[in-house]
Amino acid sequence: MTPVRSIKNQYRGVNAHLHSYWQSEGGWDGFHANHIADLMRLMSAQLLPMGYVADIQQSLQIRRYGEPAGKPESDVTIYDTDPIRTSRSYSQSSANPSALAIADIMTVREEFAEYGAVGIYEYVPSKPELGEPVAWVELLSPSNKPSGQDAAYYRDKRLKLLHSGIVFVEIDYLHESPPTFDRVPRYSGKISDPDSHPYRIVVIDPRPIFDEGKAYPHHFDVDEPIPNIDIPLNAGDMLPFDFGAAYNKTFEETFYGARLVDYSLLPQNFDRYRHDDQEKILARMLAVLKAAKSGQNLDQNALLPTEGIGFDEAMRQIEAWK
Numbered sequence: 001m002t003p004v005r006s007i008k009n010q011y012r013g014v015n016a017h018l019h020s021y022w023q024s025e026g027g028w029d030g031f032h033a034n035h036i037a038d039l040m041r042l043m044s045a046q047l048l049p050m051g052y053v054a055d056i057q058q059s060l061q062i063r064r065y066g067e068p069a070g071k072p073e074s075d076v077t078i079y080d081t082d083p084i085r086t087s088r089s090y091s092q093s094s095a096n097p098s099a100l101a102i103a104d105i106m107t108v109r110e111e112f113a114e115y116g117a118v119g120i121y122e123y124v125p126s127k128p129e130l131g132e133p134v135a136w137v138e139l140l141s142p143s144n145k146p147s148g149q150d151a152a153y154y155r156d157k158r159l160k161l162l163h164s165g166i167v168f169v170e171i172d173y174l175h176e177s178p179p180t181f182d183r184v185p186r187y188s189g190k191i192s193d194p195d196s197h198p199y200r201i202v203v204i205d206p207r208p209i210f211d212e213g214k215a216y217p218h219h220f221d222v223d224e225p226i227p228n229i230d231i232p233l234n235a236g237d238m239l240p241f242d243f244g245a246a247y248n249k250t251f252e253e254t255f256y257g258a259r260l261v262d263y264s265l266l267p268q269n270f271d272r273y274r275h276d277d278q279e280k281i282l283a284r285m286l287a288v289l290k291a292a293k294s295g296q297n298l299d300q301n302a303l304l305p306t307e308g309i310g311f312d313e314a315m316r317q318i319e320a321w322k
Contacts, residue, residue: 001264001321002264003262003264003265004262004263004264004288004289004292004298005257005258005259005261005262005263005298006257006258006261006263006288006298006299007252007255007257007258007299008252008257008298008299008300009247009248009251009252009257010257010261010263010284010287010288010298010303010304011222011223011284012223012224012225012303013199013220013222013223013224013225013226013244013247014173014198014199014222014226014247015251015256015257015261016222016223016267016273016277016281016284017261017262017263017267017281018251018256018257018260018261019173019174019175020176020267020268020269020270020272021260021261021267021268023142023174023175023176023177023268023269024268024269025268027260028141028142028174029141030254031250031254031256032139032141034250034254035139035246035247035250036056036075036076036139037056038246038249038250038253039075039076039137039139039246040054040055040056040076042241042242042245042246042249043076043078043137043239043241046239046240046241047078047239050233050237050239051080051081051082051085052078052079052080052081052134052233052237052239053078053079053081054076054077054078054079055076055077055079056075056076056077075136075137075138075139076136076137077133077135077136077137078133078134078135078136078137078167078231078233078239079133079134080134080233080234082234085234085235085237098216098217098218099214099215099216100214100215100216100217101213101214101215102162102204102206102210102211102213102214102215104183104215105181105183105184105202105204105215105217106181106182106183106215133166134166134167134233134234135166135167135168135169135231135232135233135239136161136166136167136168136169137169137171138158138168138169138170138171139171139173140170140171140172140173140174140180141174142174142177144180145172145174145177145178145179145180146177146178146179146180147177147178148177151180154180155180158170158180162204162206162210162213163206163210165206165207165209165210166206167203167204167205167206167207167231167232167233168203168204168206169201169202169203169204169229169231170201170202170204171201171243172199172200172201172202173199175187175198175199175272175273176269176272179200181202181217184196184200184217185197187274188272189271189272189273189274190271190274190275192274196274197219197220197221198221198222198273198274198277199219199220199221199226200217200218200219200220201217201218201226201227201229201243202215202216202217202218203215203216203218203229203230203231203232204216205232216229221276221277221280222273222277222280222281223277223280223281223283223284223306225244226243226244226247227243227244228240228241228242228243228244229241229243263284263285263288263289263292264285264289264321266281266285266318267281275311278311279308279310279311279314280306282311282314282315282318283306283307283308283309283314284304284306285314285318286306286307286309286314286317286318287304287305287306287307288304289318289321291304
């Protein structure tokens with residue numbers, strides 16, 4: 001069958017076909033670099049009028065072979081350019097119903113076993129003229145998820161950052177490996193934990209002190225929009241950020257869909273999706289296949305509606321296309 005491709009992301013959120021390909025065949029590093037650059041650019045456009053700047057530095061996920069764990073640097077760091085604002089008293093908003101105590105998402109072992117005596121870790125940026133770091137954004141790579149070769153290193157550095165009082169944003173678009181937070185339900189195909197989800201963006205605000213900080217987990221499923229999320233800054237400032245727009249910018253401007261995604265074929269490792277997510281993938285595939293057959297331009301049309309026809313019927317119709 002002729003491949004069915006589109007420059008435009010045909011999913012409402014994370015492209016299940018593309019992320020299955022990367023987790024099976026490799027190539028995540030290229031997406032990581034491209035997406036971090038887009039996150040920084042889009043954040044910068046919003047932050048500059050507010051008196052903040054964003055910059056790309058070495059990720060805390062990167063560790064050179066043979067070197068000891070040194071001072072971490074982020075994928076994207078947000079700095080406050082106003083030295084007066086950083087000294088103002090901090091008050092944490094309690095209006096968000098999704099707020100959890102940090103201990104509700106991180107285990108006691110993770111929080112205190114390694115660094116119980118460290119106290120607050122002072123992070124001194126390499127570029128003082130940018131001001132004090134406010135927020136830290138990480139896009140997870142496979143090696144930093146549990147069972148990955150750099151998982152322990154990543155968790156240690158994350159804990160140091162939280163104890164230093166820096167807001168931490170962790171983006172996890174890798175459904176085939178467990179969450180980095182032990183208390184988040186595990187997503188694992190047919191044996192997924194109840195209430196688990198394949199994707200999440202977690203915001204942790206450890207201020208005013210770590211023990212009183214809050215975690216804001218934002219979970220979402222296959223073919224659901226990547227959420228808009230408020231990132232807390234200083235003195236009550238918030239950065240409302242559209243992570244879905246950033247994702248689609250990277251997807252479309254790097255032409256991943258035109259090169260790596262074929263909607264006529266099931267995603268690789270299809271069995272690693274939960275049954276309800278498999279149904280969503282099949283419904284999305286059928287919508288794209290029918291549109292392509294009718295001659296619609298997939299690169300120009302609005303996002304296609306899907307039909308909930310069930311797993312077996314969807315599989316039968318997809319098989320009939322071959």
